[in-house]
Amino acid sequence: xxxxxxxxxxxxxxxxxxxxxxxxxxxxxxxxxxxxxxxxxxxxxxxxxxxxxxxxxxxxxxxxxxxxxxxxxxxxxxxxxxxxxxxxxxxxxxxxxxxxxxxxxxxxxxxxxxxxxxxxxxxxxxxxxxxxxxxxxxxxxxxxxxxxxxxxxxxxxxxxxxxxxxxxxxxxxxxxxxxxxxxxxxxxxxxxx
Numbered sequence: 001x002x003x004x005x006x007x008x009x010x011x012x013x014x015x016x017x018x019x020x021x022x023x024x025x026x027x028x029x030x031x032x033x034x035x036x037x038x039x040x041x042x043x044x045x046x047x048x049x050x051x052x053x054x055x056x057x058x059x060x061x062x063x064x065x066x067x068x069x070x071x072x073x074x075x076x077x078x079x080x081x082x083x084x085x086x087x088x089x090x091x092x093x094x095x096x097x098x099x100x101x102x103x104x105x106x107x108x109x110x111x112x113x114x115x116x117x118x119x120x121x122x123x124x125x126x127x128x129x130x131x132x133x134x135x136x137x138x139x140x141x142x143x144x145x146x147x148x149x150x151x152x153x154x155x156x157x158x159x160x161x162x163x164x165x166x167x168x169x170x171x172x173x174x175x176x177x178x179x180x181x182x183x184x185x186x187x188x189x190x191x192x193x
Contacts, residue, residue: 001041008039010183010186010187011037011038011039011042011186012042012045012191013185013186013189013190013191014038014179014182014183014185014186015033015042015045015046015049016186016191017181017182017183017185017186018030018049018053018054018182019073019074019075019076020075020076020079020149020152020153020181020185021074021076021156021178021181021182022074022076022156022158023070023071023074023076024158025158025159025178026054026070026074027054027057027063028159028175028178029178029182030046030049030050030054030057031057031175032175032178032179032182033046035175035179037179051066051067052066052067052068053066053067053068053070053073054066054070055069076153079149079150079153080150080153080154082150096118097118100114100117100118101114145188145189148188149185149188149189152181152184152185152188153185156181157177159177159178
């Protein structure tokens with residue numbers, strides 16, 4: 001359904017778009033997923049995300065310890081500082097290697113030969129970098145998407161001004177600004193399919 005339904009794919013990307021929020025609003029974003037706008041089909045993915053990346057909300061407003069706390073994966077400040085977001089280079093390298101193999105299950109000999117050829121290519125790229133040559137520019141569509149994402153992040157006003165790990169269980173939050181933020185981010189990037 002992710003590939004066939006554009007609206008559904010945006011909703012899926014809204015889950016990962018949480019990484020662009022300031023840490024203090026991540027809990028509110030997760031609470032917004034339960035406000036009725038997410039299809040129930042995504043509940044198992046949201047549960048997995050909560051267990052691994054945010055921790056479950058307790059009755060007293062605190063969260064359990066996540067396997068990967070937001071300080072590790074949040075890209076909010078990196079985006080504002082125009083730093084690279086961690087996975088971009090790894091994803092690019094992985095995609096390049098996949099294209100070099102041109103099949104999903106190469107023989108051991110094809111695997112070794114392809115790795116040797118790719119290593120030579122990477123060594124040549126490194127030599128150019130050491131020699132002071134500028135790296136190739138990002139494609140225009142990616143530069144434009146990065147600029148739109150930066151604009152969305154820079155114009156976001158955090159909702160939770162308190163402790164990022166303690167929410168008042170009696171406080172009522174308006175989810176629409178966070179939902180709009182997540183949707184705006186989700187429109188501007190694609191996940192590998």
